[in-house]
Amino acid sequence: MxxxxxxxxxxLVARFPDSVSADARPGYTGFIVKKENLLEVATSVRDEFGxxxxxxxxxxxxxxxxxxxxxxxxxxxxxxxxxxxKVQVDRxxxxxxxxxxxxxxxxxxxEREAWDLLGIKFTGHPDLRRILMWEGYEGHPLRKDWQExxxxxxxxxxxxxxxxxxxxxxxxxxPFRDNLKFPxxxxxxxxxxxxxxxxxxxxxxxxxxxxxxxxxxxxIVVNMGPxxxxxxxxxxxxxxxxxxxxxxxxxxxxxxxxxxxxIGERNTYLQIIPYTDRLDYFNSMSNNFGYVTTxxxxxxxxxxxxxxxxxxxxxxxxxxxxxxxFIGMLMNDLGTMYTPSLYAFEERELVLDIFEAVSGAxxxxxxxxxxxxxxxxxxxxxxxxxxxVFDRLPAKTDEMERFLNENEVLVARLxxxxxxxxxxxxxxxxxxxxxxxxxxxxxLRRAEPYxxxxxxxxxxxxxxxxxxxDNYLIRFxxxxxxxxxxxxxxxxxxxGPINSQKPAYQVRVPAGEAYGRIESPKGELGFxxxxxxxxxxxxxxxxxxxxxxxxxxxxxxxxxxxADFVALLxxxxxxxxxxxx
Amino acid sequence: xxxxxxxxxxxNIPEDLENVVAITTLDRLYNWGRRSSVWxxxxxxxxxxIEMIAAQTARYDMARxxxxxxxxxxxxxxxxxxxxxxxxxxxxxxxRLYNQMPEPKYVVAMGxxxxxxxxxxxxxxxxxxxxxxxxxxxxxxxxPPTPQxxxxxxxxxxxxxxxxxIKKVRWYEKxxxxxxxxxxxxLGPDLIDVRRNAEIKQAASQKTTQESV
Numbered sequence: 001m002x003x004x005x006x007x008x009x010x011x012l013v014a015r016f017p018d019s020v021s022a023d024a025r026p027g028y029t030g031f032i033v034k035k036e037n038l039l040e041v042a043t044s045v046r047d048e049f050g051x052x053x054x055x056x057x058x059x060x061x062x063x064x065x066x067x068x069x070x071x072x073x074x075x076x077x078x079x080x081x082x083x084x085x086k087v088q089v090d091r092x093x094x095x096x097x098x099x100x101x102x103x104x105x106x107x108x109x110x111e112r113e114a115w116d117l118l119g120i121k122f123t124g125h126p127d128l129r130r131i132l133m134w135e136g137y138e139g140h141p142l143r144k145d146w147q148e149x150x151x152x153x154x155x156x157x158x159x160x161x162x163x164x165x166x167x168x169x170x171x172x173x174x175p176f177r178d179n180l181k182f183p184x185x186x187x188x189x190x191x192x193x194x195x196x197x198x199x200x201x202x203x204x205x206x207x208x209x210x211x212x213x214x215x216x217x218x219x220i221v222v223n224m225g226p227x228x229x230x231x232x233x234x235x236x237x238x239x240x241x242x243x244x245x246x247x248x249x250x251x252x253x254x255x256x257x258x259x260x261x262x263i264g265e266r267n268t269y270l271q272i273i274p275y276t277d278r279l280d281y282f283n284s285m286s287n288n289f290g291y292v293t294t295x296x297x298x299x300x301x302x303x304x305x306x307x308x309x310x311x312x313x314x315x316x317x318x319x320x321x322x323x324x325x326f327i328g329m330l331m332n333d334l335g336t337m338y339t340p341s342l343y344a345f346e347e348r349e350l351v352l353d354i355f356e357a358v359s360g361a362x363x364x365x366x367x368x369x370x371x372x373x374x375x376x377x378x379x380x381x382x383x384x385x386x387x388x389v390f391d392r393l394p395a396k397t398d399e400m401e402r403f404l405n406e407n408e409v410l411v412a413r414l415x416x417x418x419x420x421x422x423x424x425x426x427x428x429x430x431x432x433x434x435x436x437x438x439x440x441x442x443x444l445r446r447a448e449p450y451x452x453x454x455x456x457x458x459x460x461x462x463x464x465x466x467x468x469x470d471n472y473l474i475r476f477x478x479x480x481x482x483x484x485x486x487x488x489x490x491x492x493x494x495x496g497p498i499n500s501q502k503p504a505y506q507v508r509v510p511a512g513e514a515y516g517r518i519e520s521p522k523g524e525l526g527f528x529x530x531x532x533x534x535x536x537x538x539x540x541x542x543x544x545x546x547x548x549x550x551x552x553x554x555x556x557x558x559x560x561x562x563a564d565f566v567a568l569l570x571x572x573x574x575x576x577x578x579x580x581x
Numbered sequence: 582x583x584x585x586x587x588x589x590x591x592x593n594i595p596e597d598l599e600n601v602v603a604i605t606t607l608d609r610l611y612n613w614g615r616r617s618s619v620w621x622x623x624x625x626x627x628x629x630x631i632e633m634i635a636a637q638t639a640r641y642d643m644a645r646x647x648x649x650x651x652x653x654x655x656x657x658x659x660x661x662x663x664x665x666x667x668x669x670x671x672x673x674x675x676x677r678l679y680n681q682m683p684e685p686k687y688v689v690a691m692g693x694x695x696x697x698x699x700x701x702x703x704x705x706x707x708x709x710x711x712x713x714x715x716x717x718x719x720x721x722x723x724x725p726p727t728p729q730x731x732x733x734x735x736x737x738x739x740x741x742x743x744x745x746x747i748k749k750v751r752w753y754e755k756x757x758x759x760x761x762x763x764x765x766x767x768l769g770p771d772l773i774d775v776r777r778n779a780e781i782k783q784a785a786s787q788k789t790t791q792e793s794v
Contacts, residue, residue, distance in 0.1 A: 132706075133670065133706065134670055134768045136768065136769060136770065137768075137770065137771070138770035138771060141705050148703060148704065148705040149705060149771070150702065150703045150705075151703075152703075170702065170703070170709075171709070175784045175787065176780075176781060176784050176785075177780075177784075178709070178713065178774075179669075179698075179702075179705070179707065179708065179709050179772075180771045180772065180781070181705075181770075181771050182769075182770055182771055182781060182784075182785045183770055183785070184785060184786075185785060185786055186769075186770060186781070186782070186785040187782050187785075188767075188769065188773045188775070188778045188781050188782060189778055189782070191767070191769045191770075191773065193767050193768060193769060226671060226674050227624060227674055227678055228653075229623055229653040233625060233626075233627075233630070234625075234626060234671055234674075254668075254670050254706075255668060255670050255671040255674070256626065256627055256665070256666060256668060256671070257668055257670065257706050258627075258666045258668060258694075258701040258704050258706060258707055259701065259703075259704030259705055259706055259707065262704065262705065263701065263703060263704055266703070274700070275700065278627075278628055278700070281627070281628035281631055282631065341634075341638075342638050342639055345634070345635060345638040345639070345640075346638070346639055346640070348635075349635070349638070349640050362632075362727060363628065363631065363632065363725055364628070364724060364725070576627070577627055577628060
């Protein structure tokens with residue numbers, strides 16, 4: 001039971017007295033870096049101070065102060081507290097900030113997202129295109145002065161709904177009678193849609209230059225998705241192929257971008273919880289966990305002891321069923337259509353029964369509350385959990401392994417196909433099982449324990465070959481470790497209240513910022529919330545594991561065969577709800 | 582197939598032939614075949630897709646109703662299950678898939694999002710219901726609907742198929758082959774529904790005073 005590796009914070013101000021100042025706003029932490037010195041300071045943060053993992057990059061639009069702020073959260077893969085630093089620029093277009101992609105390649109997608117949604121231009125970014133919306137879309141939606149077509153009020157609850165109760169259809173209030181917003185004088189017939197030349201041009205970047213050593217062949221561009229049976233949802237991938245070898249690849253996303261951040265900023269803190277369910281829809285419990293942990297950090301409230309255990313039990317059950325589904329779906333992608341996934345879904349149903357018993361819903365549980373959980377576990381559900389954890393799941397995990405691991409076809413497909421080595425994984429900010437299968441024992445439950453994970457005796461699953469086989473086997477290891485945690489949690493769970501707070505529709509969240517993160521089954525799930533003391537968050541940002549992990553897919557797949565691509569993509573275990581938000 | 586469903590009632594068959602001969606109408610036979618082999622498009626959009634998969638697995642087993650053959654290609658599918666939030670960016674792809682499906686084709690809107698936009702309706706990238714573009718046959722409420730609810734919706738679709746008549750269905754009518762063709766929307770400054778071009782132009786030429794409402 002190791003304590004966090006380091007708890008001391010770095011004094012950047014002493015190192016850079018001219019260009020860095022501490023963030024003195026009440027409730028805020030970290031440092032404010034001058035824009036001109038950002039790259040110098042960032043290089044030093046990585047190389048001198050050892051913060052090798054840049055997890056979250058996001059922007060905040062401070063309309064009243066006329067400032068745009070970019071917030072960076074850097075961590076060490078050896079564990080411990082993070083370092084937050086910010087850049088502030090005037091809110092005058094073009095808003096320009098130097099890109100840190102050269103220092104941490106993991107900033108790539110997140111900077112593109114900030115450009116897309118907030119209109120912050122990152123100078124020096126190699127491929128700064130819109131990422132969630134399409135090229136040609138009007139405006140940057142997360143800016144505070146941008147209003148969506150169905151805009152009603154700045155914050156919920158809307159007056160038309162409560163207490164007045166005079167609701168009319170949103171369509172009736174919009175001049176276009178739909179969820180539409182066009183610039184004044186727009187003529188649809190004269191409009192020429194933007195083409196995707198930029199996308200295809202960016203594919204060329206990695207085209208191999210060694211033209212002398214082999215026969216020159218034509219490269220073809222193949223678009224996989226957004227409707228494709230094995231892209232795990234509505235992901236689209238544009239690949240250039242030389243024969244069967246991938247020479248260029250770009251993921252295109254946003255096909256499930258349902259505006260989580262914007263809706264979240266209109267919602268009250270409590271109203272966001274059911275929306276987080278729909279992020280990674282396999283693991284609504286984990287999403288709830290991450291969100292409430294962040295808000296509890298801001299509110300500085302304790303969590304009821306029994307609730308902590310219930311939370312851990314639910315999160316670990318969720319992890320187990322997620323990994324089982326991963327294994328089933330991977331088999332689907334490899335061509336074993338349906339049989340292994342039917343086995344996986346059988347166990348998943350039993351876990352969902354428990355979720356249904358405690359929360360009332362199978363998938364979208366909406367179970368966590370600030371300070372605890374919403375209901376206690378009924379006795380019969382507790383008995384079910386015990387049966388599952390002590391009897392059924394260990395046996396079924398063994399059974400799955402016995403059926404699959406030695407299978408000749410499976411071994412031939414998985415063994416020796418390289419996924420990501422540790423260096424690249426860290427460079428691209430990859431977290432979760434993929435990073436651990438590359439030999440980096442970085443698990444937030446150990447690296448920076450949240451909730452009560454420091455009380456349990458478990459090992460961080462780690463494997464060292466970084467091939468697909470290890471990426472596959474590590475899921476079984478993690479299931480076993482989760483079962484270990486569950487066994488201890490079930491034995492230790494105390495009686496008592498399940499919430500430290502009184503139930504309330506509105507919570508008081510003091511002004512300030514917080515970045516909370518948990519180890520979701522996919523990797524690091526982070527929430528960055530800025531509060532200004534009102535009932536709604538001022539800025540609400542999700543740092544999903546799938547989205548950030550996917551950055552590595554480009555360099556990882558170049559040189560691989562197209563037949564392996566689907567399986568390589570499956571390694572990240574992406575979920576589009578979380579990826580596109 | 583049980584006798585009473587397929588055979589015409591009130592038609593006297595000699596007793597010794599009762600288990601050998603059935604007299605029915607072409608409609609009943611035709612619909613019986615179609616309702617028992619609805620092939621859904623293997624097409625998931627969001628959270629609802631997971632419940633759709635769950636409905637296919639052992640516990641719920643949609644195969645009991647003849648609906649288990651999921652086809653990834655629209656050319657072989659009869660029914661599009663719109664399982665999740667329809668976003669503006671995804672909509673052209675959905676419309677293209679729908680246009681590629683051969684007749685007879687059906688659309689089922691699964692869940693709150695596909696029916697009306699659901700909890701995400703206010704989002705700037707969300708289409709408030711697929712029925713703004715496609716003709717929906719069955720709406721299934723829920724967020725997400727449980728597999729039981731999905732199966733109930735599928736049975737409703739079967740009932741709808743039962744009521745169709747071979748003489749009147751649109752795909753056998755002359756000159757109406759592409760009656761259900763939906764023109765592709767364009768992604769511009771916002772989603773452009775080309776059927777509403779004139780309306781959009783007219784509304785955009787007036788000053789958009791959204792805040793005053």
